[in-house]
Amino acid sequence: MPQSPDPAAALQRLLTVMARLRSPDGGCPWDLIQNFATIAPYTIEEAYEVEDAIHRDDRPALLDELGDLLFQVVYHAQMAEESGHFGFSDIAEKITRKMILRHPHVFGETESRTSEEQTHAWEAQKAVERAARAETGTLAGIPQGLPALTRAAKLTRRAARVGFDWPEAAGILDKLEEEAAELRAELPAADPARLADEVGDLLFVLANLARKLDLDPETCLRGANRKFERRFGAVEAALAAEGLAPADTTLEVMEAHWQEVKKAERSGP
Structure with a gap:
């Protein structure tokens, strides 16, 4: 594996690229008209693409998708800095302080904890933070x-x-x-x-x-979606082998193929 570039230098280069894209003097016209609301859907989409790469155990894709997700954070940071609210360093510093505060057993003098104890402590600390933001109610x-x-x-x-x-x-x-x-x-x-x-x-x-x-319900449903795609694709392939398309046949024929696909999956290796 080739030597990785210096993290600080690589991040600074990314921040410089982002600032250039948003520069009124020769920046990208598309990037210049974006705002938090228009970029938010892309941020969500990139997070799901990271999950998909993990599910497929595709490390090159994961590298690419994590970069896309990081770019989303940098994008929001750049827009916030332009409006005078905060910058990327503020984001990094805030999450660093939060992680140290929520892990006193690692960074402080608190005794070591089990995973379950840490989960309870984590939630207790989050409740304190919500109270500080005047967010009341369970x-x-x-x-x-x-x-x-x-x-x-x-x-x-x-x-x-x-x-x-x-x-x-x-x-x-x-x-x-x-x-x-x-x-x-x-x-x-x-x-x-x-x-x-x-x-x-x-x-x-x-x-x-x-x-x-x-169980995570989103993960369960995504798994069911993938299973449906796989099985329906197999039904289409079986029909194509008979010179047919789904629109050319009946529900009964498709259901018969569907049951055959399910049986083959369950009896497979």
Whole structure:
């Protein structure tokens, strides 16, 4: 592996490139018209692309995607500096102080902790920080912009810390059946608002169930998405071998191929 460049020099070069892109004197026209709101979706997208590279165990892609994500941080820092609020060094210093404060067992005189003890201490420190920001209430400070499933899991995890939780996952499964029955009862009337409400309740309970099982609901759903893509692609390939496309055949034929794909996956190595 070739020797890595000096981190400080590499970061300074990136900051210089970003400043040049945003320079009114010869900068990039597209970059010059961006703001925090227009860049935010790209920031979220890059975070998911990092996760995808990790899932695929693709280290070259991970290197590339982490660079893209770092660029997003630098982008926001540059815009904040232009408006006189803060710069990249302020971001780095603030997160450094926060990590030292939240790890007194590493940087202070507190005794060593188990992973579980550190989790509790971490959450306690975050609660102190929320109180300092005048964010009151058990559910305060959970960002509205999180993916809905992730936010649902965080909401229920926060509530569970104060005792508002099912003792066992089986209880959540009972609630899931209850919500499914309520949705089924709304199907004949087909009122969009009522259906949306009941589907939302069903998804919320599923996110809560994942949390109770120590699973991340977003990760679970992304896995299901990938599985569906893989299996449907295999169905299309099987149809193509017969000279057919999905639009040329029936649901029954596609379902038969789908079941064959599932059976082959389950009996495979």
